[in-house]
Amino acid sequence: MTNIKGRNDGPGGRNEHYDVGSRKNVPRRNIVAEIKRGEHPGAHVVKINGREYARDNPDRSTADNVNRGD
Template identity: 70%
Template sequence: MTKIIGNHDGKGGRNDTYDIGNRKNVRRPDAVREVKRGMHPDAHVVKINGREYVRDNPDTSKKDNVNRKK
């Protein structure tokens, strides 16, 4: 499983970029496209206020959430 970590670098702490595995600052539209293509099966896309974001699939662990602290 490739770790996806939100960078909280947008307005109000939104994720404009994500770190995906060893790739840093992957733009949100690119990360969303990868998830939609099935490249990250442990993640899904949510739409909030007309914008799509990457989220981890629900489980009981908080340590692997996209919005965990770095």
């Protein structure tokens, strides 16, 4: 499973880019498209205020969350 981490680099801390495994600064639209194609089975897409974002599928772990706070 690929590790997806939000960069919180947009207005209000929104994720406009993500680090995906060894790939850095992947644009939000790209990671959303990859998730929709099934390339990241541990993640899903949510729509907030008309924008789509990557989210980790729910589980007991916080270490793999898109927005970890670290």
